Amino acid sequence: MVYNWKIREKADIENVVSLSSEINVNETLANMLVNRGINTFQKAKDYFRPDLDKLHDPYLMKDMDKAVDRLIHAIAAEEKILIYGDYDVDGTTSVALVYGYLSQFYQHLEFYIPDRYKEGYGISERGVRYAAEENFKLVISLDCGIKAIEKVKLAKELGVDFIICDHHTPGEELPPAVAILDPKRLDCNYPYKELSGCGVGFKLIQGYAMKTNKDASKVTAYLDLLAISIAADIVPITGENRILAFYGIERLNNNPRPGIKALMLKSNLVEKEIDISDIVFKIGPRINASGRLEHAKASVELLISKDLDDAMRRAEIVDTVNAARKNFDENITREALQMIEERDVVQQMKSTVLFKEDWHKGVIGIVASRCIEKYYRPTIILTESNNKATGSARSVYDFNIYEAISECSDLLEQFGGHKYAAGLTMSVANVAAFQEKFERVVSSRIQDVHLMPVLEVDDEILLDQINYKFYNILKQMAPFGPGNPEPIFYANQVYAEDVRILKEKHLRFNVVQNGQVTKPVCIAFGMADRTKYEDEIVYKMLKQKMRFDLAFEIRENTFRNNSSLQLYVKDIKFD
Template sequence: MEYKWMIREKADPKTVESLSKEININPTLANMLVNRGIDSFQKAKDFFRPDLDKLHDPMLMKDMDKAVGRLNWAIKNEEKILVYGDYDVDGTTSVAMMYGYLRQFYPNVDFYIPDRYKEGYGISEKGVHFAAENGFKLIISLDCGIKAISKVALAKELGVDFIICDHHTPGEVLPPAVAILDPKRQDCNYPYKELSGCGVGFKLIQAHCKHRGGDNSKVMAYLDLLAISIAADIVPITGENRIFAYYGIERINNNPRPGIKALILRSKIEKEIEISDIVFKIGPRINASGRLEHAKASVELLISRDLEDALTRAEIVDTVNAARKNFDENITREALSMIESMEEVRQMRTTVLFKEDWHKGVIGIVASRCIERFYRPTIILTESNNKATGSARSVFDFDIYEAISECSDLLEQFGGHKYAAGLTLEVEKVPAFQAKFEEVVSSKIHDIHLKPVMEIDDEILLDQINYKFFNILRQMAPFGPGNPEPLFTVKQVYADNVRILKDKHLRFNVVQDGQETKPICIAFGMADKTTYPDEIIYKMLLRKMRFDLAFEIRENTFRNNSSLQLYVKDIKFD
């Protein structure tokens, strides 16, 4: 896929110079920080030294007083409490956190995860009836519930109260719950709006623990689960989320709970955990059980108190994840073939595909895979319970949730975010939805949205790459949305000592005129990649053709020797 490079504009020179002097860093690094909104000494201090004392007061969230009061009432009157969550990573970590917190001091608590295939996303009638029939008087829903108006009303009729902890965008009407915790409510003045579902649940246990005079360290013990939810749900790692992620990853690396330790061992990660490890290795394993079987297995793994038990459960989850990969690959191949075989579909500005026998558990992954080949808003639909149900994924800076909402007259339900959403409609309405979605997106999207963008922080010289420079970059972690890993470019360079590794990767030294530094570059998967018709990058490098390089700076350790290497993200030849 060819990327459009966007090198960030230089920040205000006076601000850059001032910050550079105040925190004693070079202008290149100061410029990068200012472009990320870190333009003063205090902001830099908050960024580089995250502080748990800077977390916002949970009582600032609308309805928090009601939620704490209702939870206290349930405990005082020995009511049965049901912790209810979605089947993805955010939902399962939320349930493991809330259930784990409550069971420390209260025995009348259980948890419930809906079956993806029999009940679908969010609050289900089956789940509500389960609560009522089994004597539960309070449901705490996590990562779902903000649009479950009829289901919460049903629960109320059956004598079951709801506390909703959600982070999705509310509709115009809110459910009749006792308390609705959602920073995206228009009437909520909570200072930070981008919490994960687990993050909203964390604020509830933080408030409740403070109210009952409990040990705050027991609340902070759940930061590992919260960090996983933040990484896997792809919420911005800014503000409060940065503090959560920073200390959560620190806990994962130093003192992980048995379930997370087992997942690390199964993932064969032998270095310090980073956000990317959660996104690509730990998160998919937690997700797998909910995709193919039942997410209860993931919750039981995460709440396990014994490493031996956790390892057994992690092996089961890992086996399911291997099966998930197989479904993913086969359905992706079929979906791409459908697009490529139809000229009319290839020329569209959207992809909306439906096939009744595709596995519901992997269609979100398939949508993302299709975008890697055909870069445009994509929805993959399959049949479930006699309905067409689907997952939507978007492209850079295009709000797919808003586009779907304009097609709501054809839908039974939908929900999600700017970049990802889910929807359900009648099977016979799929062609009408395909046409309307294409019409809506075409009227809103611009050509710039239809080519993947690679945002580059700055152009540098090779001699700037040293450990002093790198050590400051390393302190900017954790990286993710809102704080991407620094990406640089060097111009008019050429390659030396070019080699192919394992038949698919490239290794070479990059050389720049007038610069002494000649770092090693690793270009994963580029051994047979072409940049122009019939021009293989490997052969062009051997001919010492000039190129511009986009890269991240990483540390490589081999036999106790460490060195800096450049991880190649893209190459553009003259």
């Protein structure tokens, strides 16, 4: 796949020179920091030295006083409290955090996760009626509820109060809850708007602990769960999220709770320092798998487990489900790609819309993303559920798939989402008409630039600049993620030496730049048979010492107790 390199513009030179001098880093690093909004000594100090004391006062959040007072009243009156959360990673970690914290000193608690297939996303009527029938007087909803107006009205009629902890954008009308904690409320002045659902739950227990004079360390002990939610829910790792993720990852690496340690053992992560990518690609999918294929209750039970032996048994179950999820994912992806490749006309389209009645609903979003990796264009994967065609949509860089789906609303029964991801439901009889109309809409809106994946590159660098002093500063910029991406650099006019193929998939070579002494080792994953420019194999072009521009991340590799810096290749552009 050919990338469109989007190289960041140079920051204001006076600001760069000033920051470089103030914090004693070279101008390449200073330029990168200024481009990320780190343009003063104090901002750099806050960025490089995250501090839990810099977390915002939870009482700056609208309704926090009401939420805490209602929780205090429920505990004093020994009311039954139901902790209700969504079935994804953010929802299950939210439930584990709030339930786990309160259960240390309060017994009249249960948690509830809706069934993805029987109840769907968010607060369900079945969940509300369960709360009323079981005599729960208070429900704390996490990562959901901000648009559950009718469900909360029903709960109120049945004598059940709601505290809503959500981070999604509200509609014009708010549910009639006792308290609604959501920094995205228009009337909420909370300084940081990008908390995860678990983050909002954390602020609730932080506020409760402050008002009841409980030990703050018992609250921050749950930051490992919060770091997982931040990584898996792909919220920006900026501001308050950066502080929370930093200390949460520190806890993951030093003192994880039994359930997470069991997941780490199953993911072969115990012998390494865990980072955001480990959560996204190894821990998160295992937690998510239960909700995708069976019931997410299993993931919560694992996360709140207090004994490593018990946690290992539960992790084995979750891992088995995840293996099944991967099998579904791989098989359905293979079928989907085959459907595209069998018809030339489909390959030439500007969109992908595929339907097969027996595809597993729990993995079609993953399959849509996998298809984009091969055919980079807006993609919708549909399957049959409850006699309807239901699907997940994923988009490409800077193309609003939600708006494109909206243009086809006359063929749909239900849809929702945002710029890059959406869900939709329609009559099976409408699938062919939807495929045709969606392709027309996308073709009329999309530009060629949207159909080429974007690689955002920070700055040019000379190979001799790559050393441990430089790398150690880069390491302090972690945790990386949205809003704070791992730095990508490029080197101009280089060539390769000692080119080798590893495991029939990957390339290893030394990169050489005229006038530079350093010849770092490069690892190019999955590029052994990659083609560029009229089907020329990259391996052969490298062997011929053709000149190219190289985009890369700088990583440390340790082998047999020897450490060295390597370049992880993101892309190669030949002359």
